[in-house]
Amino acid sequence: MDSKTQGAWIVHHTRKLQAVITQDFDQLAFSGKCGLLLSSIATQNQTTLPKSRVEALARANGISPRLELPSILDELERQMLIQHGSDSVEVLGLSTHSVLGHISTIFREISPAPEEQAVIDISETVSESPVLENELIELTSDTLKLKNSDAADLVAKGESIGFFDAEKNAQGERLVFNGNLFRTEDIYKVNAVMRTLSAVETERFRELNDMLSKQGCITLKQAYAIMTELLFLRLQSVGMFDVNKIGNETGSHYFVTRPAAFSKFTSTIADDAFDLAKAFVSALTYGMTSSPYGRGRIQMISRLMEKLISGAPIGPATAIGHDYRALEMRGVVEVKPSTGSLYTMRLLKPEVGRLALAVIQEGEATSEALTQLPAAAVSQYAEPESNRTVMRKNITEPLKKGVGNLLAELRTGGLKK
Template structure:
């Protein structure tokens, strides 16, 4: 498994553990929180953060400054990713990919139980191709040398914490799969298709996957040439391959991608970059379509975004102080008060800005969607999985005050208090 994929699974699983009282995956939890904090405090170039801002970013990412942050900082310093001073830390410039790779390294260098490796391995395998629990037990036992009594418990814990999904397909057997890629109601159909595959067809699927892993996307005709029409249609019917259409004045072109290339992580940094880009798109679109001229309406989006991506600062404007709070909490932008209720903004993660600009320049549905959102000022952004699983209550005034205080700490590090 590539280290960046390994790191992404660690962060994914750590977030799942964080919503429970489980302490069975302590090393995954620790490494995942290291990666999450590193993502929040780093940018594309070397940054310096004072301790007040560091504590605020930790809180914004559900890390306790008193009980968890010291050990995480010690580990990041051991990895030579930060330099700690008395009142501030210096953070290396890092990309999303390198953050994932460092997360993988931290986990590997942290003493951990073999079953923690096993749940990561099964998560990846089940994302490539659903697997029966019988085969999963065999794989775990053979690969990680775990006693049979622990193997079954490993699978049950993984399912219980939603590391992966399962569905009963017969009296004695379950199918283990990635619910972001395969729907539960299709489990029996998926199993029927997989069970019907013979050895030569299995080899053809491996060939196609290797091609897609190396290139990301290939023409539909090329995929059908590898698999044949019938096998391709089988895989397409159960969601193992996706077909996209690109149209222009010369007609339509069809391309094949793997769902796993985009959707197997629901809430990791790998997918987080896309989610944060969506939040930035929504905020910018609001600025282009709804915000008034007097509070800082965006008129030349390409110029503005290119300035941010290249490390420049935009503003001052009133709107900046309220329209980008979700991104500020995630360490994507830095908002600085300039007085008279006005603020400037600097982009800390160029990769997120590039994704957002690409969406704005090449797509035409975001503006329509945002206009229809009541109160489209973006102070919060929930990724798709979060909105599916939780129905959040409206914020109380106390929560709003707490959020305001947290933003003050992030922006000015408590200066003037």
């Protein structure tokens, strides 16, 4: 496993740990929080941020400014990535990929426990194809030189935290997997899924898949209308589709993307480990489909996005001060007051803008559909993995059986080449 992939899994697992109460995996969580903060404060160019902004970005990423931030800043300075004083933080210019490499370095250098490395290795293994739980326990036992009972405890702990999931197949065997099964376009996996569907379900699946191939992102309501909610949830539960949630003063809004849509331009879990491009795509799609009229339009979004990607600011406009809060809290854009109630905006992570625009423009998403920058006061964003986890907690028994059969097909016939 290369360092960027390892860094991506550390971020994934850290987010899971932030949602539970546990004293385990402390070194892994610390490394991940270093990465979450570094991602939010780093841009492509060296920059200096006031301490107040760094503290705000820490809070936005679930990091306590008083209890955790000082030690994280000390570690990042030890890595020679930042210099911090009493009132400011100077940050080297970094890409998202380089941030992941630094996360991996921090993890290695703070001497993680063998179990912490093991849950990363297990996650990568079960993202390729589901694995029988007893086989995984045996493999973990052999690798770590643990008793089978201790290895079983580790796998169970990983499942309870959410590092990976498990479902029973028709024979009652538990299959371990995670939500990254479909992060690449794999015809064998897709065929395995289709073998578990009826003729009608197969047709609905193809229709939704074709629509997402053409448009990049659609509303969850549209997806349900095509597939039925039950069928969609069955496939979402194993990561076939991503559901992105954005929130503003009008409520919560859900949008569907395919993990493989991003792998068309990138290739591994590392490429959008922080879900920044998905957040950008969702915000853009909200503006194209759900945002109310009357707040102003910007024609030729491609040209506008190219301006942002080049590093030039856009604006001034009133809506900019309200419409990109979720992206601002993740360090993707910088919004500044201009005059009166007007604001300007600058893209801080060009690689995120390029990936988001490529996904939207791929296929038949023509200029007719992309006529406005979103007028969406998007203040919250929940990434696909957290939405998949919430859905799995509410999954019904008949749906569980369908998911188990789907995983069994992926494990056996679906991966034979």
